């Protein structure tokens with residue numbers, strides 16, 4: 149948690165966007181996994197955490213613009229809470245730590261919102277994703293659950309994004325902490341993975357690094373010898389000589405900030421010559437992005453320039469043919485990288501994705517529907533203090549290649565015969581986290597291994 153002043157300043161800045169009405173920010177509740185008392189780990193709503201700082205379930209934050217008052221609705225500790233969960237600082241005192249003077253019982257929110265609604269005042273809230281909150285808001289506002297997101301306040305959505313997209317120095321410090329733990333998770337995997345091990349053994353070892361640093365995970369770990377499956381959460385394969393192991397994993401610090409990193413390394417310890425060629429191409433894509441990141445350029449332009457590096461590399465390998473600019477303009481290269489180059493990073497690994505990708509990543513401008521570009525979460529002009537990922541990939545997805553071949557898609561650009569040789573190649577991705585500075589960028593965190601030589605040097609430790 150930051151100092152009280154941080155939350156007071158954030159709420160004041162938010163409030164200053166509005167003339168009247170109230171802002172309603174719902175915290176999250178515990179979600180049962182298989183019965184009420186056996187829940188998924190608690191993850192606080194990031195917007196609630198940003199403005200109200202309390203990492204605790206069943207709290208509702210309200211900013212009353214007309215009355216210049218702030219409230220938290222939540223229930224004070226009971227003796228039962230103390231018996232089962234131990235003595236804790238009272239909720240009233242926790243509210244004071246984040247500068248909120250008014251703590252009201254959770255049950256009072258219904259009456260409070262009834263009065264606001266029936267006095268004709270506007271209630272601003274952002275898009276809701278948690279079923280509990282959807283049902284509650286429907287109940288409080290006397291609407292149907294499936295109507296809740298029809299009444300989202302666009303003004304509030306833009307105002308929140310306008311604040312959360314710019315990371316303050318204290319936020320950047322937290323993200324750096326998360327990235328450094330994330331880096332250690334990846335290095336741990338590189339130092340222990342060996343042929344014969346199961347993917348889940350490597351995943352357990354790297355996740356334990358996060359746990360041992362008092363962090364949770366930013367998202368479900370990807371640790372797979374089938375890196376061509378983009379979000380592969382299966383961990384049951386045995387690592388074999390010649391495989392590439394792709395790990396996409398990150399730590400979330402106690403304060404909620406996330407790291408996100410992907411590495412790909414050879415199970416055998418050394419890349420095969422062919423793997424090394426593609427890995428070098430992958431790193432040249434990553435380096436192209438880091439050369440270009442600065443205020444004023446759009447992330448979409450960077451994405452497209454990186455795709456040109458990929459296309460050029462594939463033309464040199466005789467997998468693609470023709471003009472590189474045309475290949476990228478038509479989206480042919482997306483056969484080998486169907487996802488976007490990156491996304492905003494902060495309290496969420498895909499920061500604020502719940503508020504809306506077009507608002508966060510495109511400032512309201514329409515997103516392309518072209519295959520590949522349609523998956524680009526961030527396209528807007530970059531500004532100082534934005535933090536986001538850069539994660540180029542190269543994949544040979546046999547099912548997709550076969551589909552395109554059967555449809556005879558882009559025969560003038562794709563050498564399908566040559567492509568047959570790569571059907572079992574798999575996939576690779578490399579990812580780092582960047583901050584935009586006044587004139588350029590900084591890759592956040594301590595220096596991370598990147599080149600094939602650096603990767604092989606760390607991998608050698610697994611075989612000592």
Ligand code: GLY
Pocket residue numbers: 367396397408409497
């Ligand atoms: N690191 C997972 C993702 O970016 O989707």
Ligand code: MN
Pocket residue numbers: 408409491537539579
């Ligand atoms: Mn990512």
